[in-house]
Amino acid sequence: MGQKFSAVPAPNWAWTPQTLILKQIMTLSKAFVEWLEVDEDQAGQRLDNFLQGYLKGVPKSHVYRLLRNGEVRVNSKRADPSYRLQSQDRLRIPPVRRATPEEVAAVPPLPVSLRSEVLHEDEGLLVLNKPAGVAVHGGSGIRLGVIEQLRQDRPDARFLELVHRLDRDTSGLLLVAKKRAVLVALHELLRHNRMEKSYLALVQGQFPQARQRVNLPLHKYMTASGERRVAIQAEGKPSETLFTRLQTWPEATLLEARLLTGRTHQIRVHLAHLGFPIAGDDKYGNYDWNHQLTRLGFKRMFLHAARLSFVHPLDQRPLVFEAPLPLPLAQILTRLAKSGLGEESLAPPRRVRQKQE
Structure with a gap:
């Protein structure tokens, strides 16, 4: 070092x-x-x-x-x-x-070990399936995040850096660079929209469009209590999301959200602004609807980083990674279908896989 x-x-x-x-x-x-x-x-x-x-x-x-x-x-x-x-x-x-x-060995690990969540590793990068409830890095009130645990588990690693971030309550694909050159190259791909990042989100209400491109500027700020928030503001940073409707119920819709930019809380704020808040979102969501969902056993935000595709910076291989839908999220879809609300299938373009936890 x-x-x-x-x-x-x-x-x-x-x-x-x-x-x-x-x-x-x-x-x-x-x-x-x-x-x-x-x-x-x-x-x-x-x-x-x-x-x-x-x-x-x-x-x-x-x-x-x-x-x-x-x-x-x-x-x-x-x-x-x-x-x-x-x-x-x-x-x-x-x-x-x-x-x-x-x-170092005596430091309590994260509640969920990340060793079993490594989907891919090579000389330049790691691909993890991050569980919900785990922060990507430590901070106020958080002893260890993903990156700190990785560094603790790999004390001889010369370089480990997050390529991007996921919210604490968002599960799914997370990239970690093992080389400086890989980090720089992946940031370039993100900057020029040459990395496809797709999420699955369950939202309140029937999303009217089969496909909708949303371009709304986002402004990040801190509240008086120190909470980080994001709002739609004209002077904010350009922010673009492509939504595709996958499946619908009378009271909810399953969407695929593809990020065309990567702003903080982008998907959550865009959907809340459109009037379709994400299930379980305690910051921008609908409190009453979230409370109703808890009676179906739903206890987290329904936002999952499901798919990543890009060209590997070291050998130019095209890579595609998919993270199966965690069991609690798959279960809420099943319960929606069985709740007597009915269901209308809209032929999703990609099968939603389930992961046993």
Whole structure:
């Protein structure tokens, strides 16, 4: 993980009542400063993500404190957590104790192991079938996300970065790059709409169009309580989704949603704005309808990343991945059909597969 240049002894801190917090932090410390040089594989990562992977066992809050205090330096200068590392950048890492292998092993894993959810792996990328309820990365109130667990499970991996994101309550296909060049190439495919990403969504009401292209700009903002939200606004970023009707009931419709852009909460907000909120969406959905669905045993949002297709950046192979519909989602479709509401089949273009959980 980079080249170590030198080790400088850490200072002896004198104890005073005012240094209580500092003393607590220093209990994590090693006795030297480290200097690292960024190589090609590490280039392109955000500084905060790199540090969280390198400083194993150090709390995320402490990593950000080191950055805020300027104790981590890039080319002898302070750096923002979002700074993208460049090849041959020189990093100063202050004295801080990493977790031992035994301590890393003792960290509680995610409720669902990701090892059984790897659908494909090669030298450049991983394709996972992410379960619902699992965040893609750690954050406020979340100890470990997908990327943190992968780095914990693969301590010798030089590069592991999310190619894109899925909401915590969205299940399905998630790409992870194992090389910097692959990450850059896949981002280019996404930027130029050369990666097909399709989702399955159950929405309230009868969707009137067999096929509808929606182009509505999205604006991301934070509420006073700190909640992240997205709204349709003229000054927002261009956002485009193609919806295809697959199956309908008197009170619900199963849709395929193909992302033509990749904005935060794009499918959810577009559908809510059209008047067809996603089942189980507790942010943009219909509370009363969601409550009715719980009586059918439905306890999550019905949004599933079902299909990905793109050309592999390393060998130019055309790749197509499909994630079967999780059992709880397949069951709600069965219960809708048996609930006495009736059903009208609209000949879906692709069979909806079921996955046993």
